[in-house]
Amino acid sequence: MVPQGAMNSLNPVMRIGDQLMLTIREHTEEGEIPDKNTQLKQVEELFYRVGLKPAVARLYPHELSGGMKQRACIAQAISLNPQLILADEPTSALDVVVQRQIMQTLRKLQNELDATVLLVGHDMGLMAQFAERVGIMYGGKLVEVGPVEDIFHNPQHPYTQLLISSIPNFEIKGEFRGIPGVGLSLLDPPTGCLFHxxxxxxxxxCKSVEPQxxxxxxxxxxxxxxxxxDQHAPAS
Ligand code: SF4
Incomplete structure (x- = not known):
């Protein structure tokens, strides 16, 4: 898993290299744990793959820039050669240039590992560039799932349509269009369709029947x- 806030996810009082070595040790069978030099070599190899210098192993999280911290988190996430990488808004705290570099690194690693990346986020532009399939959620439930081209060019769910139409467009000047109303309370969700x-x-x-x-x-x-x-059938 690649977390959202890299600073909050790394242990602030442990060197980056030690944190990664701990991960490797914790997930290796007892008796097969390599010696410290081998562990360090594994960490340096991971750093190389995410674009960090070996010297980063001796640094503490506060000595790293936002992009470097995120790369360290990605190194940790791939340290066990995962088949699935859950990336939870991995670039939300970064500027657009670093964001692009991080996403390129993630794409490269995905190809190397032949892994699936489940990217969670609110940035529709990033989704459009990175994802192949997109799932739109409202109130904790999936309301639309499909290939990225269909979701952006031919959205079918009213919430997806409003989301797409609220993205500012440089070519079509006009008033900003938001989504009416406020987000729902999960403590007291509406009956029927959560979006009604x-x-x-x-x-x-829509007030009484929950769509599937x-x-x-x-x-x-x-x-x-x-x-x-059966939209015209009487509600049960
Ligand atoms: S309120 Fe009704 S029309 Fe609107 S998204 Fe829900 S089910 Fe569809």
Whole structure:
């Protein structure tokens, strides 16, 4: 897992190299734990793969820039050769130049490991550039899933449509368009479709019937009553 806030995820009183060696030791069978020199070599190899110099091993987190900290977290995340890398907004605290470098590093490692990256985030531009499939969530539930081109060029769920139309566009000048209403409270969620209090396309059934994720096109799933065949059937 690559965490969101690298500074909060690294141990502030432990050298970066020691933190990575600890990870390696904790996940190696007893009796097979390599000696310290070998562990250090493994750490340096990981640093090389994420673009950090070997000397970083002796530094503490506060001595690293934001991008270096994030690279150290990525090194830790790949130290066990994962098949799945969960990246939780890995670049939200970084400027756009470093953001691009980090995402390029993540892409390179993904290819090297032949791994899947599950990228969590709010930055739709980043998603459009990095992801192959996108899942849109509202109130903790998936409301639309599909290939990135379909989600951005032909969104089917009203929430996805509003999200896409709220992205500022340099070519089409106009008023900023937000999403009406406020986010829901998970302590007291609405009945029926969670999005109905804010949905400009809501129908009566939306207040009482919870829509299910259904395939509406090849490889595209949507959770909206407007896409359900039995939308006119009486609510149970
Ligand atoms: S089910 Fe109803 S409220 Fe929910 S997104 Fe579809 S139209 Fe809007």
């Amino acid at each position: 209090p804010r949905c400009p396309k809501a129908i009566d059934r 994720l259904k395939e509406v096109a090849a490889d595209q799933l949507v959770s909206c009553l407007l896409h359900e065949e």
